[in-house]
Amino acid sequence: MFGTPKRGVGAYATVGLETGVAAASPHKLVVMLYDGVIVSLLSAINNIKVTNIAAKGAALSKAITIIDNGLRASLDKNAGGEIAANLDSLYDYMSRRLLEANIKNDVAIIEEVRGLMADLRSAWVEIGDKSDMPPPSMQQTPSLMSA
Template identity: 60%
Template sequence: MFGSRQTGVNAYAKVGMETGVVAASPHKLIVMLFDGALVALSTALNGIRSGNIGEKGKSISKAIMIIDSGLRAALDKKAGGEIAEGLDALYEYMSARLLTANLNNDPSIVEEVQRLLTELRDAWNAIADTPAATGIPQPNNLASA
């Protein structure tokens, strides 16, 4: 008659995540994408090390999807110029490396991409308190807001 307890827990977690997404600033959404990709890569490493090929494949695919459909898609190449172009190339590199890791069950490649994503996330977090990142109008911008 009722679903399993785990189904309820999953539904609650999904609602919590969706609420976080709706309430998040654009900056926070990017951090959430980095975090999601990093969690997927940790799960992929566990899958490689435990021999769970299905878990590995699903997790690497999820990380690639987050990188390509989330992080790369969020780039504004016109406004971002060379920095956005460089990030686009880096994200493309990461996705290609993860495909290789998936085909070869190579944890060192997954770890390489983890390091790259962690460095980018840390840099992104370092700018978290700047006015441009928070989206909060500043006094000198109030007239145009």
């Protein structure tokens, strides 16, 4: 009559995610995409270990979709210049490696891509932390008169 608790929790999580996406800055959205890929890759690794091939394939497919339709599609190659072109090449490489990992059930390849993704995420978070700071001229400096 009221549905299962699992279904309710899933609906709540979906609303939470949608709210987070709607309220997120473009910078935060990219971090969320990186997080989505990393979670999918960890899921794929776990599913290889328990020989759940269907779930492994679904997790890798999700990671590739996020890379291709989220991260690559959001690149502005005109404004981003060489950096955007390099990221595009790296994302293409990662997608191809994950296709290979899917065929071979190769955890090492998935770990390689997860490491690259984690490095990109870390750099992106660091850039965001710096961009959230006010310019030096706007930061409060200690007053010499208060001493």
